[in-house]
Amino acid sequence: MTRPVLIDTDPGCDDAVALVLALEHPDLEVVGLTTAHGNAPVSETTANTRGILELVDRADVPVAVGADRPQNVALETAEHIHGEGGIRGEVPAPTAATDPVDIHAAQFIVEQAHEHDGDLVLAAIAPLTNVALAHALEPNLPELLDELIIMGGAAFTQGNVTPLAEANFHSDPHAAQRVVRDCEPTIVGLDVTAQATFPPERLESLSRDDPLGLSVFEWLTYYDEATLERYGIESAAIHDALVIAELIDDDVLETASYPLTVGTDGDLARGALVPDARGSTDAPVNGRVALEADYDRFRAILGDSLERLLESGDAQPPR
Amino acid sequence: MTRPVLIDTDPGCDDAVALVLALEHPDLEVVGLTTAHGNAPVSETTANTRGILELVDRADVPVAVGADRPQNVALETAEHIHGEGGIRGEVPAPTAATDPVDIHAAQFIVEQAHEHDGDLVLAAIAPLTNVALAHALEPNLPELLDELIIMGGAAFTQGNVTPLAEANFHSDPHAAQRVVRDCEPTIVGLDVTAQATFPPERLESLSRDDPLGLSVFEWLTYYDEATLERYGIESAAIHDALVIAELIDDDVLETASYPLTVGTDGDLARGALVPDARGSTDAPVNGRVALEADYDRFRAILGDSLERLLESGDAQPPR
Amino acid sequence: MTRPVLIDTDPGCDDAVALVLALEHPDLEVVGLTTAHGNAPVSETTANTRGILELVDRADVPVAVGADRPQNVALETAEHIHGEGGIRGEVPAPTAATDPVDIHAAQFIVEQAHEHDGDLVLAAIAPLTNVALAHALEPNLPELLDELIIMGGAAFTQGNVTPLAEANFHSDPHAAQRVVRDCEPTIVGLDVTAQATFPPERLESLSRDDPLGLSVFEWLTYYDEATLERYGIESAAIHDALVIAELIDDDVLETASYPLTVGTDGDLARGALVPDARGSTDAPVNGRVALEADYDRFRAILGDSLERLLESGDAQPPR
Amino acid sequence: MTRPVLIDTDPGCDDAVALVLALEHPDLEVVGLTTAHGNAPVSETTANTRGILELVDRADVPVAVGADRPQNVALETAEHIHGEGGIRGEVPAPTAATDPVDIHAAQFIVEQAHEHDGDLVLAAIAPLTNVALAHALEPNLPELLDELIIMGGAAFTQGNVTPLAEANFHSDPHAAQRVVRDCEPTIVGLDVTAQATFPPERLESLSRDDPLGLSVFEWLTYYDEATLERYGIESAAIHDALVIAELIDDDVLETASYPLTVGTDGDLARGALVPDARGSTDAPVNGRVALEADYDRFRAILGDSLERLLESGDAQPPR
Numbered sequence A, B, C, D: 001m002t003r004p005v006l007i008d009t010d011p012g013c014d015d016a017v018a019l020v021l022a023l024e025h026p027d028l029e030v031v032g033l034t035t036a037h038g039n040a041p042v043s044e045t046t047a048n049t050r051g052i053l054e055l056v057d058r059a060d061v062p063v064a065v066g067a068d069r070p071q072n073v074a075l076e077t078a079e080h081i082h083g084e085g086g087i088r089g090e091v092p093a094p095t096a097a098t099d100p101v102d103i104h105a106a107q108f109i110v111e112q113a114h115e116h117d118g119d120l121v122l123a124a125i126a127p128l129t130n131v132a133l134a135h136a137l138e139p140n141l142p143e144l145l146d147e148l149i150i151m152g153g154a155a156f157t158q159g160n161v162t163p164l165a166e167a168n169f170h171s172d173p174h175a176a177q178r179v180v181r182d183c184e185p186t187i188v189g190l191d192v193t194a195q196a197t198f199p200p201e202r203l204e205s206l207s208r209d210d211p212l213g214l215s216v217f218e219w220l221t222y223y224d225e226a227t228l229e230r231y232g233i234e235s236a237a238i239h240d241a242l243v244i245a246e247l248i249d250d251d252v253l254e255t256a257s258y259p260l261t262v263g264t265d266g267d268l269a270r271g272a273l274v275p276d277a278r279g280s281t282d283a284p285v286n287g288r289v290a291l292e293a294d295y296d297r298f299r300a301i302l303g304d305s306l307e308r309l310l311e312s313g314d315a316q317p318p319r
């Protein structure tokens, strides 16, 4: 049985890997993609999202454009990590085939949640602006979803933007605060994603001499040497793909539940995901945090999917 | 020529006066009412809004239900000021005649802004949650409106919730911060509304022995003795009605433009509307603040309208 | 009867005027000067303080060196206002005659407070770091003093560093917060000092062709054209001297008592002096704020003193 | 060769163990004790400090009374953990033999630092108010000390007051912020102290039927069942004693250096010790944090010392 999944995304190289994994995998049905500011301005992440759909011949998947800025803080993007325009590789410029739907991402999320009547998974792999807006428009969103799974935060480990904050949560701390507080999320943060690498030797066999193959290779190797060294890893962390792998096989991650809050005020606390692991406060348990990952399983799921994708004539027609 | 106006409201006694003034006055065309949390939970302010429309036989005006909570802070209501359920008087329970439209207040605001193509006035006389959401859904909102006029803030005077903050801005400081920063508002705050009273002697003649007359009397006298004494006034401040009066006659208020910001962090700064009147910062001018009011003009406009309303067979049919 | 006064100061042009007024006036006995960072680093404000004492032949007054930095925030100085080294005019380099005492300003304040047994006035016309430290060393400081009078804050008017903050309070907001909270101060802020100018025509007659006369003239005219225009005044505000004038004649200022707090967190609230004028909080009354000034009286006190000083052979011997 | 050590303390049961260890051990020379608010008000921690000195016949050690409150936040104490009056056991009421010296703890710290001319170790095992004051009085304090070693913070682990903050840092976050920023400390926090227990079976042999023996037993077992369970340990964590053990044998702890900051603003960040372990900021390395402890070594040092102490006729004469 396939799970219907809506992905809120800001491609972004690791988003791109996550998207092709979700689109390819037979156990998931991607019912739509909503776009957010994040790795680049939303106009560019939208173009990238549409280009990825066209690259894998999936113009049938609806796209809804989301927020162009965070709730309250100024827009921050990460082209220095993901490349000019927010993505590497040979992603084609979008055509009319992937014209976005006429409603805002937040409304699209609410509509799809109602439509799937409790079965929809919302995978949020970008700053949480759209999800917070969807919750503002529909406070019953958590009950309408089967699951909300988020890439974001650094619960028990160092952040990647500040010592306490991961990029998605730092980019819109107010949205993250609200979603974490009110939406019962499963949170997949740097505690597990910082090591979610795909070994370089496996990448060799995937490399292909066409736009999709070249793009996948670029997406999987988007860290430069300095970034690899900073995190002490040998290939880039494919953060967002770990969320999708967990949706395909829930043995990929182990989680624990906590009272969770997200900081909004001041440079130090901004975007910090803070679990109350010892009951210091009387806050209720409101979410789950991934603490352990089975990276072999993750790599097998991702590798198999990418192999199928790259060998498939349908997915990558000759040009 | 009538001006199309959409009112975002949280009745609230002064809201109720503002609404009947706007609905009665021939120079304004109320194209819809959107409801917000504020003086009471949004379920109650919606019921009050609908009840007011039924009380004045204006079930033709569409109502859209808005946000049930602020963006990030906890819900605060003010039944201790406005009475149980957020309103005084004999406001009837709503009937199906005023069933709300099927979209969120924020979407309704965006739709109406597009529909009126630059002519719409948005009068926001409640916490700014819906307006901030509308701006998030449609970043061109300021350009789509003729004017955004807000009751809120205390620019150069003491607040009424904290020393620096007025109730609407305090209730959702993050929404206020965004709207003030990005939406080029005209702000009508306590600097002028705290003295926008309606003299008790004039109230005598208005009192009538029917639900509308009784309600108007209750709305105009909603302050208790302690509140009157605290502010050093002889009758209640009808804050929200001053906004509507200014829309009817733009000689009611005098304004000045400033770089404006709204505090969000910490008890002290939360909801503070801070004009940079001496150019301490290099922030750009982004809004206007009302500094002076012609209260005689205000009272004449309001008194005349209420007299017309209460004498009109149409507005208040026998029951 | 003379009042013993200890002045905590950061000369600073207006400090210099305040010091010569206090040193000259027969009703005050300056028992010591403590120096603070502020208009310049403490090494320079100390040199300036000593130089001023030597300029007016008062090397008998002990000087104690104070804090070199604020409690928690980074050091800020104001040479762009007060001139290179923090002062204008012909202030001589200090000699051994004014070598500072061997204890910290904060300890000196505590010692003098004990020594004068309830009669000492502490006039703090600089960032409040030393006073906060003195209170930390001796929590009974308020009871040991006759009066603590402060130049600082902008209670009901715009600040001069940020819209909410005056320079002394902004420079060490944590010290200001503590002193205002715990030390029962009389606060003389921009509400009254921003207009405490000395008319240019009176300056003409004061000008003299010796270092003291030249210095006094420079100190009284330290604002440049842009600053004068910004504040809408015709000559420089001699903030600190207003504090001394009030000690000489308590009809100079009118004050009112409030619950007072000082903001410490965030750019907006930092250094804001916030009176709770309407009882929004249940905080107790903890200080007085000057609301009105008799500027004619101020100018007469200051002008008479400067005339006496500049005409006195003792105060300004031939060189 | 013995190391001269000055201990700033707030006994406190674990402080008491730390003090008797430091006083007993032949490698350390305790040159004085300064007292701070913390586990109880400073009047009580001073009485406890003096009582402990009398209990172990060390009235020769000078005591200086310190700050009665934090720099800016309100006083918090921990009698619910340490017992009524801040300590358990049979600590005698102090006599004139241990009357405090006549200067403030902060001045005493500065004096001793000068006196020992670079050789003094300052061990701060309480909220850092006194140390911050000492640094304010003498900005060269770090250069004047051989070492500043602090019990406080939770660098890479959960706090014990809030999820991010340990009690000493939470109690005076502004003092901690300054000391960590400017004083090059070695920080021994919950990362290592939370497991610094003394096994119950070893406690049996130490128990003695006199005030000192009884007190030591009470001090070593000050956690109640709920606290033991909360931290998942079998006997109480003797936090402060780990600092002293490291001074005796620097193989007890392993440390690493980081850029460190301490949060002051907002409930979430207050008192948080935040290492920038990945170079997210460009802040300089300013301190060391203990990451690993050799608990066997710690227990051997502490156990041997307590045995010597309890067996010594001098230290604990018959009564």
Ligand SMILES: [Ca+2]
Pocket: A009, A010, A011, A012, A014, A015, A038, A125, A126, A240
């Ligand atoms: Ca992403």
Ligand SMILES: [Ca+2]
Pocket: B009, B010, B011, B012, B014, B015, B038, B125, B126, B240
């Ligand atoms: Ca209202």
Ligand SMILES: [Ca+2]
Pocket: C009, C010, C011, C012, C014, C015, C038, C125, C126, C240
């Ligand atoms: Ca000054």
Ligand SMILES: [Ca+2]
Pocket: D009, D010, D011, D012, D014, D015, D038, D125, D126, D240
């Ligand atoms: Ca302690």
